[in-house]
Amino acid sequence: QSALTQPASVSGSPGQSITISCTGTSSDVGGYNYVSWYQQHPGKAPKVMIYDVTDRPSGVSNRFSGSKSGNTASLTISGLQAEDEADYYCSSFTTSNTRIFGTGTKVTVL
Amino acid sequence: QVQLVDSGGGVVQPGRSLRLSCAASGFIFSSYGMHWVRQAPGKGLEWVAVLWYDGSTKYYADSVKGRFTISRDNSKNTLYLQMNSLRAEDTAVYYCAREYSNNCFDPWGQGTLVTVSS
Numbered sequence: 001q002s003a004l005t006q007p008a009s010v011s012g013s014p015g016q017s018i019t020i021s022c023t024g025t026s027s028d029v030g031g032y033n034y035v036s037w038y039q040q041h042p043g044k045a046p047k048v049m050i051y052d053v054t055d056r057p058s059g060v061s062n063r064f065s066g067s068k069s070g071n072t073a074s075l076t077i078s079g080l081q082a083e084d085e086a087d088y089y090c091s092s093f094t095t096s097n098t099r100i101f102g103t104g105t106k107v108t109v110l
Numbered sequence: 111q112v113q114l115v116d117s118g119g120g121v122v123q124p125g126r127s128l129r130l131s132c133a134a135s136g137f138i139f140s141s142y143g144m145h146w147v148r149q150a151p152g153k154g155l156e157w158v159a160v161l162w163y164d165g166s167t168k169y170y171a172d173s174v175k176g177r178f179t180i181s182r183d184n185s186k187n188t189l190y191l192q193m194n195s196l197r198a199e200d201t202a203v204y205y206c207a208r209e210y211s212n213n214c215f216d217p218w219g220q221g222t223l224v225t226v227s228s
Contacts, residue, residue: 048210
């Protein structure tokens, strides 16, 4: 199964908002509300930022929010900060009970 | 605190085997499903396998099916990944992760590097 499709890069200035898309199919993103998002800084393990499409784990800034429409999920980062510069990956449950990750998006803070 | 520690990586020749371990602490290990996820150098995340909390059910990515086996010892709070018939394309950092909620990986281990090379 191919990876979910994400833009390779997204950039924004401090204080701005950016949105990262994650496109799959009805067999994964569109079929379940089990989409999660991960932040990964260089050389570090990923960290969950959003799960179940919209839920934020305790300790994660409310500047991060998630949504979904059809086969596309989105992660929005508002009030962009220098520390948000990292790689971001989406993930979804699939009809075959496996999991699938997105291609990854590099966020640059200008 | 909730923690996962990955170990067992190293350099191995193509066709050989390797077993990775993931030691869990700070939570009731036997109550959670566990995953392995890998990341090739400079590449994105790739899901590898999942094992249910009681070891009863497991699923694999097509790229490793028939070659890798995920298992656990709940008495030792440890997850394993037995990797056989290794290929160059299996070279990656391997992370274990707890399934905190449906398709929510939290936390992650620190990762262990597997290099398949002659």
